[in-house]
Amino acid sequence: MNVLIIENEIYLAQSIASKLSDLNHNCDISSSTKEALKGIHYDVVLLSTNINGQDIYPVIDAYKDAVVILMVSYVSNDTVSKPLAAGAKDYILKPFMIEELIRKIQHFQNHEKLRRQNQTYERYLNYTFSGVKIDEDFDKTELPLMICSAYQKYADSFAFRYAQHTNKALHFISFNSPKALQDIAAFSSNDILYITDFQNLKKSDIKHFLELIEKRSCIISGTDSVENFPFRVIEIESENHLFDQSDILPIEEYVKYIMTNFQNRFPDTELSKKLGISRKSLWEKRKKYGIVKKK
Structure with missing residues (x-):
């Protein structure tokens, strides 16, 4: 210096x-x-x-x-x-x-x-989200809310732009982490909780999770539609978004995308067959990517 x-x-x-x-x-x-x-x-x-x-x-x-x-x-x-x-x-x-x-x-x-x-x-995030259009009046947005979309970039853009609009910090927690519920329970700040991968939360833990976030400023995102959710749900029909951004996914990213979004709709035997890999390879990739399959 x-x-x-x-x-x-x-x-x-x-x-x-x-x-x-x-x-x-x-x-x-x-x-x-x-x-x-x-x-x-x-x-x-x-x-x-x-x-x-x-x-x-x-x-x-x-x-x-x-x-x-x-x-x-x-x-x-x-x-x-x-x-x-x-x-x-x-x-x-x-x-x-x-x-x-x-x-x-x-x-x-x-x-x-x-x-x-x-x-x-900030420059990187603005560049990353530049092609994502958010039709939302943030002055009228009430939290908590859920965003259901297979297009993760939409949920990310929504969360970061809302935090920027409200001049609050964003605290990130993913349900890919086994300590996610403990981290949510321990969070005591007035900042915004951005919780992703809701599809990986066990059904037996949903009630406890809803109790934890009831009076918190939370944005939750997941790939699956949610029924009887007690807060506002924004559903984005995003199957076409995979191709709308002029991006060609690498093979590994495509496999990860398919596993994340379809593993709960197809048994492993059928999913591995559709991907052209063995069940053992499917299990290894799931472990590599940290993808948790709901039981």
Whole structure:
């Protein structure tokens, strides 16, 4: 990480640079704000606010994409409030322990990493769901609700777009996990639960599951139609969606799709015959994909 230290107390600046260099950060030191405006990229700028007669605001503006941490001798409107409003991220009061400064830098370093990851995930999800049309007024959507569709991308798109619309986080649980019910029971956040693979839930556990989600914000998805479900059900006729997206499924994905959506309609003998594989191979693929067959 590249760090710029703007401080006219040379001993303090050198001490900070020495400690940060020991942690493999690259440090430059400037004793004036004019000297600091080099047009070089820095990840972190440590900016002293008590450099006499010098304007710190051009520095904050020049490094608005960096983490600017103010080093202040006292807290006031001029030393803290106004610079923070101008774009600085945080401040630390002199004299300070170098460990506290390092903690702040690491905090913002982790925050920046997560921000970039989230941007990447958001771009990927927008790209993935770009061909999926959702006809739903999210302002009027009430949870919990069930989405029945063999086209998993529709349910995924619905859940992620609803979470984005409501500015809530999405917590994912699949009934392919043997601990799914325990995870649902332990969930205590106000975020949205997105529960998939409802077709793999044992019939004997459905009553308990419905009790768990009765007062929770849940979106449930499954491939099979559901009868007598106590909440709203959205059914998507999706057999044609497999081909509507101009996608050609790889053989393995096709086998997985057929197993997931038809294993409860055909006995293993007939299903393996339709797929052109042995019953042993069918069992091995089911284990490989983590597909649970309802009993």
